[in-house]
Amino acid sequence: MKKHIHDVLIIGAGVVGTMIARELSKYQLDVVILDKNNDAGDGTSSANSAIIHSGYDPEPGSLKAKFNVLGNAKYPKLVEELDVPFIQCGSLTIALEDEQIPVLKELMERSKLNGVEVSLLNKEEVLKMEPNINPEVKGALFAPTAGIIDPFNLVVHAMENAIDNGVKFLRSQEVLDIKKEDDIYKLKTNKEEFYTRIVVNAAGLKSDKIARMIEDIDWAITPRKGEYYLLDHYAYGLVNHTIFPLPSKKGKGVLVSQTTSGNYIVGPSSEPAEADDVSTDTFTLNNIKKAAMLMVPSIPFNQTIRVFAGERATCTRHDFIVEYAKSDNHFINVAGIESPGFVSSPAIAEYVVETLIRPLITLRSNPKYNPCVKKYHRMFYLSEEEKLQTLKENPNYGEIICNCEHISLGEIEDALSRSCPPVSIKGVKRRTRAGYGKCQGGFCQPKVLMLLAKHYGVSPTQIPLAEDGSYIIDHEIKEGK
Amino acid sequence: MKKVDLVIIGSGAAGMAAAVEAKRNGIDDILILEKDERLGGILNQCIHNGFGLTEFKEELTGPEYLQRFVEQVKELKIPYKLNAQVIDLSKDKVVTYSSKEDGLVKLQAKAVIMATGCYERNAGAIMLPGDRCSGIITAGTAQRYLNIHGLMVGKRVVILGSGDIGLIMARRLTLEGAKVLCVSEIQPYSAGLNRNIQQCLIDFNIPLYLSRTVSKVIGKDRLEKVVLSAVDENLQVIPGTAMEFECDTLILSVGLIPYISLLNYIDCPTSSAKGAVVNQYMETMINGIFTCGNCLHVHDVVDFVSDEARLAGRSAALYIKDKINRNANRINVKPGNGLSYVLPQFILEDSLEDIVIKFRVRKPVQDQIVWIRSGETIIMKQIKPVMIPSEMVMIKIPKEKLAGIKEDIIVSLEDR
Numbered sequence: 001m002k003k004h005i006h007d008v009l010i011i012g013a014g015v016v017g018t019m020i021a022r023e024l025s026k027y028q029l030d031v032v033i034l035d036k037n038n039d040a041g042d043g044t045s046s047a048n049s050a051i052i053h054s055g056y057d058p059e060p061g062s063l064k065a066k067f068n069v070l071g072n073a074k075y076p077k078l079v080e081e082l083d084v085p086f087i088q089c090g091s092l093t094i095a096l097e098d099e100q101i102p103v104l105k106e107l108m109e110r111s112k113l114n115g116v117e118v119s120l121l122n123k124e125e126v127l128k129m130e131p132n133i134n135p136e137v138k139g140a141l142f143a144p145t146a147g148i149i150d151p152f153n154l155v156v157h158a159m160e161n162a163i164d165n166g167v168k169f170l171r172s173q174e175v176l177d178i179k180k181e182d183d184i185y186k187l188k189t190n191k192e193e194f195y196t197r198i199v200v201n202a203a204g205l206k207s208d209k210i211a212r213m214i215e216d217i218d219w220a221i222t223p224r225k226g227e228y229y230l231l232d233h234y235a236y237g238l239v240n241h242t243i244f245p246l247p248s249k250k251g252k253g254v255l256v257s258q259t260t261s262g263n264y265i266v267g268p269s270s271e272p273a274e275a276d277d278v279s280t281d282t283f284t285l286n287n288i289k290k291a292a293m294l295m296v297p298s299i300p301f302n303q304t305i306r307v308f309a310g311e312r313a314t315c316t317r318h319d320f321i322v323e324y325a326k327s328d329n330h331f332i333n334v335a336g337i338e339s340p341g342f343v344s345s346p347a348i349a350e351y352v353v354e355t356l357i358r359p360l361i362t363l364r365s366n367p368k369y370n371p372c373v374k375k376y377h378r379m380f381y382l383s384e385e386e387k388l389q390t391l392k393e394n395p396n397y398g399e400i401i402c403n404c405e406h407i408s409l410g411e412i413e414d415a416l417s418r419s420c421p422p423v424s425i426k427g428v429k430r431r432t433r434a435g436y437g438k439c440q441g442g443f444c445q446p447k448v449l450m451l452l453a454k455h456y457g458v459s460p461t462q463i464p465l466a467e468d469g470s471y472i473i474d475h476e477i478k479e480g481k
Numbered sequence: 482m483k484k485v486d487l488v489i490i491g492s493g494a495a496g497m498a499a500a501v502e503a504k505r506n507g508i509d510d511i512l513i514l515e516k517d518e519r520l521g522g523i524l525n526q527c528i529h530n531g532f533g534l535t536e537f538k539e540e541l542t543g544p545e546y547l548q549r550f551v552e553q554v555k556e557l558k559i560p561y562k563l564n565a566q567v568i569d570l571s572k573d574k575v576v577t578y579s580s581k582e583d584g585l586v587k588l589q590a591k592a593v594i595m596a597t598g599c600y601e602r603n604a605g606a607i608m609l610p611g612d613r614c615s616g617i618i619t620a621g622t623a624q625r626y627l628n629i630h631g632l633m634v635g636k637r638v639v640i641l642g643s644g645d646i647g648l649i650m651a652r653r654l655t656l657e658g659a660k661v662l663c664v665s666e667i668q669p670y671s672a673g674l675n676r677n678i679q680q681c682l683i684d685f686n687i688p689l690y691l692s693r694t695v696s697k698v699i700g701k702d703r704l705e706k707v708v709l710s711a712v713d714e715n716l717q718v719i720p721g722t723a724m725e726f727e728c729d730t731l732i733l734s735v736g737l738i739p740y741i742s743l744l745n746y747i748d749c750p751t752s753s754a755k756g757a758v759v760n761q762y763m764e765t766m767i768n769g770i771f772t773c774g775n776c777l778h779v780h781d782v783v784d785f786v787s788d789e790a791r792l793a794g795r796s797a798a799l800y801i802k803d804k805i806n807r808n809a810n811r812i813n814v815k816p817g818n819g820l821s822y823v824l825p826q827f828i829l830e831d832s833l834e835d836i837v838i839k840f841r842v843r844k845p846v847q848d849q850i851v852w853i854r855s856g857e858t859i860i861m862k863q864i865k866p867v868m869i870p871s872e873m874v875m876i877k878i879p880k881e882k883l884a885g886i887k888e889d890i891i892v893s894l895e896d897r
Binding site: 230234278279280281282285304305306307308309384387388391392395396398399400403404406408409438439440441442443445446450460461464465466467468469470471472473474475476477 | 516564566568579580581582583584585600601603604605606608610611612613614615616618619621622625626627629630631632633634635636657697701702703718729730740742745746
């Protein structure tokens, strides 16, 4: 059998991998993207603060600073094209003690060096903008370009758009070995073998492991876990901006922010952890609560609907790694993408393609390239008129599946009909918000599970909660149905 | 906009009983909106018996119990819509529902009865420590999978929480071939009815561990292990008391919460029972919006839900006919010593009916005097040998006894 040789193979379908895939889909290339998980954006990209940072904080001159600022500017257009909920709400970094005011001023200087527009606010100005902040506040740094995004749909829609433009996405493919023979890379996964001219390593928490498959490296990923609270959406107006404490060596600290769906997110912690450890613990969560209540004393923690954890792909180099492997420029490492990774990802992708890949291969424009995904009809965000129009076109948008978030059958069927469809309960939840509310799928999970089983023509026992192997139904009883 | 005298949201034990009673009290223009594909609500999946002892003086299963009400609804020709989810309720009683059949519909109601039941506290709400694997499921959802869809959620099961659904599921899963290893309860007493402890645990040799909770769940993709630890009097885990159970399923039966998002959106005041604040007519603080059943406060027995719903149905009829004096003086009813909540939370003077005060105790107690007082006036005094949190207490106050009462009414316990 003649082996098929791809032009570019991307390892990892997180926000970085999918953005690179989308950027590559602008050109006539044979691109394949693999992920060890069964969906795009299942790792670090699925559990983070979902903040589109302004860029005032990273060390001037670092890649973090560069890509953050470039990436931030790309967002307004990007979210239009990919139809992703995004709110440019601005951020406030607050000082709770007089001694912290000089630190705010330092941050202001740093912002200038990074080219980020900020302003210094006094106590009265802060309390006017955010009445629920601790009245002991002394001042704050206001960054109007910071925003919040729906992180799940950003990644999934970037993947969908890349697929629509010709990229191939393969799920549940874990890369086990990489070899180079006659200028062609041979990758062995748990399922099959792939051949490619160029490899992009965007494997997140496992990027050091992947990089070591071809050479010795002088960096490593040391994951840091962050735990979070997610609150229901009744505490209207608790905060209107993303609220940060002053940054420390451990990171940006515990933030309080609204999400694009009107919920509130509180976190993260920052502690070293084993890769893939996304467990939560009471001790850490209590510390987060204390830290958050210093900033916003009235957070209604009794409205908690979920606690979760994610891991940062923190790198020993303390900056992003976006470069050729030492021994071979056809192997590109995009690693250590921790905060501000989300905001940076479109700028990183452009740099990887235009600066690192362009010298290696002829880039001819893809005449069929369309930067936009087909519009989504999210009933939650539509006006009365748009709702009625949507219902006229497809009555299934009237059949509500998720009671808490009012997600319709039409929305779930639409997600299933797209080029990057969900295969799990979590996949449906992230795309549509079904099961995202206060009952956490208690009412709608059986309905969603039956829909998935019917759609894929499999037994309900085959439908996972999240990853392959996370089955929900053990067996069907004989008397059933 | 279409007009309807009375819209009832939900067709479970509460919704149907309220509809029947409103109809019998002269209201013909009624519409029941049910989100599911059949009438009856959660009773459809409660295939065990124990229902109807008060209401029908016989022991019925959930589906049998609801069928009696379905027959009355049909006999009285009360209109209802299935697969119709109410997505908005405004303060001036415009009800918006969504369905495949009708699309998005707005109805102007004269009165509304919220009978939306409750939802289950879940892993998120209790901040369950440990991994995010599958195999952790609330008791009601597991019950729905099994009894409606014929699907079993696991083989080796630990149950957290001794609420009634957890106990019922311990028996149900055992009968279906699963091994239920234990039930763990964080409190030093069970949250379920005594008859369920006997019939669902003791009869099947399933151990009940009190003052123990889950300190960690472990599992990569599917649950592999549950760690139970003892807790102190402040419900904090005591180190060094861990017991490990290899299992594939953790059933959560850790409480029910009134499901009243529609009322939350319009800032309807709520009580410590987590439902709306109501008067003796089961009317919320928003004129003409009534509520009853498990969305008002979680009941232990469905028969009491039906009874409470009839009061709401009757009251809504009175309201529509403008027979409730809304300008009457308002007397607050407050929970005193030993009570977790009391209901109704306020009384409009010149009550048209005797008033049933309902409450729950904070912890199991014996030999108590229940005092119902208003300032210096003793309205009622009752002696109760035993009261437990899982059993709602009801005391009827004849309306004459409330004549002349002006000050707040306090319901409190005292040792005999």
